[in-house]
Amino acid sequence: MSTILKDLNEVQKEAVTSENKQILILAGAGSGKTRTLTYRIAWLISNKKIKPEHILAVTFTNKAAREMKDRLAALIKGKMSALWIGTFHSICARIMRMEAKHLGYDQGFTIYDVDDQVRALKKCMSRLNIPQQMYSPKLFQSKISRAKNNLQKPADLVKEMAVEVDRLLPDVFEEYDRFLKENNAMDFDDLLLKPIELFQNNPKLLKKYRSKFKSILIDEYQDTNRAQYELIKLLADKDIDLCVVGDEDQSIYRWRGADINNILNFSKDFPGADVFRLEENYRSNNNILEGANALVANNQQRLGKNLFTKRPEGDPIVLIETENERDEAKKIVECIHNEMFSKKRSFNDIAILYRTNAQSRVLEEELRKNAISYRIIGGQKFYERKEIRDILAYLKIITNPQDSVSLRRIINFPLRGIGDTTVGKIEKYAESLGITLLEGLGHVKDVDSISEGMANRVLEFHQIIQKYRKLRNKISAAELASTLTTDVGIINHLKTEYDQYESEARLQNVHELFNTIEDFTKERESEGLDNSLASFLEEVSLQTDIDSLDETKNQVTLMTLHSAKGLEFPIVFITGLEMGLFPLQRNSADPAELEEERRLLYVGMTRAQENLYLSYARTRRRFNSVMTMVPSLFLDEIPSKYIEIKSTESGRKSASTTRKQARRKKMLEYFKQGQESQESELDYSIGSLVYHSTFGKGKVVNLEGQGERMKVSVLFEGNIMKKLIAQYANLTPLEVVD
DNA sequence: CTTTATGGTTTTTTT
């Protein structure tokens, strides 16, 4: 172990070997915080003789957990499978799997994601006779989630008369929780709340876990919310080691309930705690780091620190000024080419970051046109694709027969002639008897007003589900998924209901899913861990996009700034630095939110090791109209001595002071009148060539309608004909050929 | 009763 300590600097070493019961490590970006945390765990095991099964380590992503586990295994050459390491959500899910019965849940409970939650809420609203046209289920979803994150129960919410939605909220909330229980389901927030409830009501169990986890370590502490904080307070008794690591300047999840005060007040919460500051940055060149430091210095809510680096000055930060989002994408491609040729970089070294997922499309198109291979994190996730969700719904109802949300999703998919009305009748019948919807299907013959033919179709479906419920413990999860998918007719549906192009893509996704299930079960088996279907579904529900990032492929990475947290790249592009977009419009009014946007940029900038590019566009297509954009105020907060401007045309390089003045003036105008200015710029003509991001090159063969409602018929390569609505299709005109 | 066609709406970030 002593040899290992050589890899650490003085402060890191002190933090790793501190004997204090409570430790706060304030670790700036790139200061080796994950390293410190990993080494502390190694030190606890090898020097303090704490067994891995007595250590609980919380990371922000599953990927981080996996990496830390691997590093540990290499460091101390011990078996790490007994170590409890994962995200708050996955650790809580694991606890709940074991203790579910104490809260009246079955062990096979389903985890509802936002989509499931909204479906559940719709059902609850109709039970309460609340019209969905007037109140959106999504609004209730976010309000309930917020309440749960703040540890509020329905009764804690005041029925304020001011807003109608808030008056209805407690009732909807209560009904929703009841619904989840009936369905043996928990939403994301419940995963954190239920263990708290469990520990508060069951001192014996709390004691059990307190003696299990002798040492608790938490990464990214600045992004913990109230519920997570409460859980830590419960578990981290006085004689338990608690070590938290974080950076208040990188707190970017306020909107999700994260409370920056958790880290700001740690020393008050745990008087006598040791505080260590890791202030040497090993990642970024000096220009980048100083630029980022200057930016974040504009925030009030921070403990303040002096992050420095011994690395070289490096190249200045490059600011790319562009005309519009397409121009922005083209300039970025140009810069990528430069980097590739002049510095012999590979695609792997490059990340392009943006504020909103919607910005990725144009970037993707340009990259594709230029044969630059890329991967995209987030946006439409693999497990959220329709065909995958449908198969998962089948698997969910097989592991949790109470789950009516999943059942409703697939009862008529593929189409088998069982419509809403029939389901409604059976549901009513089931509710009156207090049985589950699935059981109700079995008794469909007892329901009046359902015809014999219909009842037979329902029974046929019921039998197929029962058949696989019986099979579930006899054959492997992968085998079950694949035979089921064919058996219920999904494969056939995918083959026949889509054109060739789409059908192939979707079938490929389905096979990828089967492979994933197989890999998962085999890996879990070899580690001697739970490899049931339920555990696979849990893993899927809690997976983040970043978790599937495969760094071995040579590709440019595209993702949101939020997803980029914790990563680093030699070259980073941050796009769309415009008022209203970054900082995002609705966030700039509230000073606290503006500070969070600033931290988000800080996080983005500090991902870069050697080269950092910032870009903005003068006009941008947003919400279906072209808007005039004003450069982000954040650009003025980075001192110009760190910046080199790469202007678009005519070398319009005014002195920076005049530029600033102009920008301020424009900003004022912007705040006064909001933003608008539309241009209609859809000019396609019959015979012109266009490019589409999924279908490729094609030729316009017909036009219908005018202006916003114009429809374009395009014949794509491979004789695929598509009729597209011009304003949404996002077609790129190619050179016109006569 | 179910299926299909149509039109309107939507986009902030995510466990």
Next chain:
DNA sequence: AACCATAAAG
């Protein structure tokens, strides 16, 4: 482009 709600068709 995907999703929903609604209306008309089968």
